[in-house]
Amino acid sequence: MTLLSESEQRQVAAAIERIERETDAELVTVLAARADDYTYISLLWAGLLALLLPGSLNLIGGWLGAGHLLLAQWTTFILASLLFRLPAITTRLIPRPIRHWRAGNLARRQFIELGLHHTEAQSGMLIFVAEAERYVEILVDRGISSRLDDAAWQAIVEAFTAQVKRGETLQGFLSCIEACGALLKEHLPATHERNELPDRLVILS
Known part of the structure; x- marks a missing residue:
């Protein structure tokens, strides 16, 4: 901006x-x-996505073990946190x-x-x-x-x-x-x- x-x-x-x-x-x-900077908002949305997305995929496909599920959640959380830090996206989440x-x-x-x-x-x-x-x-x-x-x-x-x-x-x-x-x-x-x-x-x- x-x-x-x-x-x-x-x-x-x-x-x-x-x-x-x-x-x-x-x-x-x-x-x-x-x-x-709304850091807490970005982390909140990233945390929710990390909890819901890998778990939902696992329920549908049943292909993730506990270790892989945890890895998928952490990966989702990190990527979403970075993505949601972009000002254009952050503003729309609030x-x-x-x-x-x-x-x-x-x-x-x-x-x-x-x-x-x-x-x-x-x-x-x-x-x-x-x-x-x-x-x-x-x-x-x-x-x-x-x-x-x-x-x-x-x-x-x-x-x-x-x-x-x-x-x-x-x-x-x-x-x-x-x-x-x-x-x-x-x-x-x-x-x-x-x-x-x-x-x-x-x-x-």
């Missing part, structure tokens, strides 16, 4: 800078290749609620770790994307949530999610930042110049 190039990252940073000149919000963007739960947890950790809850006007805003999970979330601090209900971001998140699914992550960021900026300029216009947090796109590879 290819994350945004340096040139594309600069486009995101420039979009953030434009919005922050016209609003009191402190906007940070985070792009994660994936929210988790139920959507689990993928979104892990991505949501990572988004909240990033909100805290990047200091979005410590801005002067409590106006931190995080636009978070986990590409493998096709997950987008917008998190805001109290200075913004007191003026804009969370429902205000829903349509923006849905549009961005659709773009991520189509592989249009850069355009998704730019459109999302512009749409958020329009709301912020109306409800949280700039009162003075500030730039407490970096404008760059944070990449979690």
Whole structure:
């Protein structure tokens, strides 16, 4: 999975800078290749396959002795573990609620770790994307949530999610930042110049 190039990252940073000149919000963007490596999921599926497949073949054919059955199970487990570690396959093995739960947890950790809850006007805003999970979330601090209900971001998140699914992550960021900026300029216009947090796109590879 290819994350945004340096040139594309600069486009995101420039979009953030434009919005922050016209609003009191402190906007940070985070792009994660994936929210988790899901090793436990790969091992779980490999273990189930190793238990079921050789045993099923043995029941049907009755040709495997105990030693050969054990060897077949270990071989199946090792091969399946390697196969299921491929990101394109791993993602499809994980139920959507689990993928979104892990991505949501990572988004909240990033909100805290990047200091979005410590801005002067409590106006931190995080636009978070986990590409493998096709997950987008917008998190805001109290200075913004007191003026804009969370429902205000829903349509923006849905549009961005659709773009991520189509592989249009850069355009998704730019459109999302512009749409958020329009709301912020109306409800949280700039009162003075500030730039407490970096404008760059944070990449979690």
